[in-house]
Amino acid sequence: MPTGDAPMPHDAVIIGGSYAGLSAALQLARARRRVLIIDDGRPRNRFAARAHGVLANDGRPGSEIAATARAQVAAYPTVAFRQAEAVDVERIEHGFSIAFADGTKTQGRRLVLAHGVEDTPPEIPGVRERWGRTALHCPWCHGYEIGGGLIGVLGRGEHAVQYAAIVAEWGDVTLFVDPDFPLSQEEAHLLYRRGVTIEPTPIERLEGEAPTLTGARLADGRFTPLKAIFVGAHIRVANGFAESLGCEMNDTPMGRVIKVDALQQTSQPGVFAAGDVARAASNITLATSDGMIAAHALFRSLIEEEAAAA
The missing domain is CATH 3.50.50.60 (FAD/NAD(P)-binding domain)
Known part of the structure; x- marks a missing residue:
């Protein structure tokens, strides 16, 4: 549990509300952490009629899988959603500031980049x-x-x-x-x-x-x-957030992705990446696994910070 009053409105801001982002949010919500999920409503797999090879959801439309996950995550009182386009991120004291297309901003102690990639056939x-x-x-x-x-x-x-x-x-x-x-x-x-x-x-x-x-x-x-x-379409990271924050990138045969370690931590402290944006192999199961791993590592970084400040 957090100790004292946190200076930020959110413990974690997740950019991308599809499989990786929702998976990360679910884990953090179960730790009663305050999470904001930002999503622009344009998942990569929106062109496919159905998702296959997903355990217990084989053949189900991807939009239905995501909708069910979103409803389950939304049931946790510490989770907030914002359907909007994030246009800029920057590191500030104690965390990160995220700017929206309408000119407003929000802040969070940690950042998860789960906004996916775009195919360029x-x-x-x-x-x-x-x-x-x-x-x-x-x-x-x-x-x-x-x-x-x-x-x-x-x-x-x-x-x-x-x-x-x-x-x-x-x-x-x-x-x-x-x-x-x-x-x-x-x-x-x-x-x-x-x-x-x-x-x-x-x-x-x-x-x-x-x-x-x-x-x-x-x-x-x-x-x-x-x-x-x-x-064999090439992929393009949907925005320049990672690079603007100084995150290292990996070149793959399919295109550039964000470089992460085994815990989905980028080269920048406090910044995690999960899902297609951090791996060339795209798959719903892999994305949800990445989100869980990122959330657990993010949570540990929060409690270490709080313990040091106590």
Whole structure:
């Protein structure tokens, strides 16, 4: 329990109210800590009709899973929600100040960055309007539902080869090779062993009545039938909060994420990061686990501070 009157209105401010943020909030609320969750209502998985591979929630819409979690967290009296866009964060004495788009501010002793990332799929006509339905990024999340058949894979470099080799478990895969990243003999041999067809001609556009996909029209005019395509989209951290606070970043094959230790602590004291913003592998289960770990470490940092001040 906190000792004395805290100088801040919140023990923790969590930016991002999806799976990682809600998981962190639940743990802190059960320790009777004062938590503010800031969310702009734009979760990364809003394009997908259903979430899969989530224990006890397999096949349930992601929005329903999040709504149930939000209602359970909201039942704790020390939790507050604010649906708004945070536009700036800065370190101040004893904590952090968070500014909103409407010009108001709030403060907290600790900060959890759980605002996720944005996917940046290739600018190929037909990809965006099918995103999350027949143009997909995670075979573990959606591969089973495709039900086999002809599947395309788009990717770059070594990651594309590994990606196609994995996706091959769920169908008859064609890898559309990026001409800027030619395959080595070893990579081509691995794909051959996995039954992957290598197509060197770039895709010009996807065809079919979106979100349905019937195939890809290639740059040379040929048409390749496909029922789905997995796209190794790059990710972009949704804002510059981490970098403005001085947090170290990690470069991954998918894009930059916030560097954290085993306790989800960033390189900056008092700043934690959880979920997709801190890992290249995206998954609801992993995000909720990250949130729990971050909350426990954050709580320990609070009690250590309070014990030192007593």
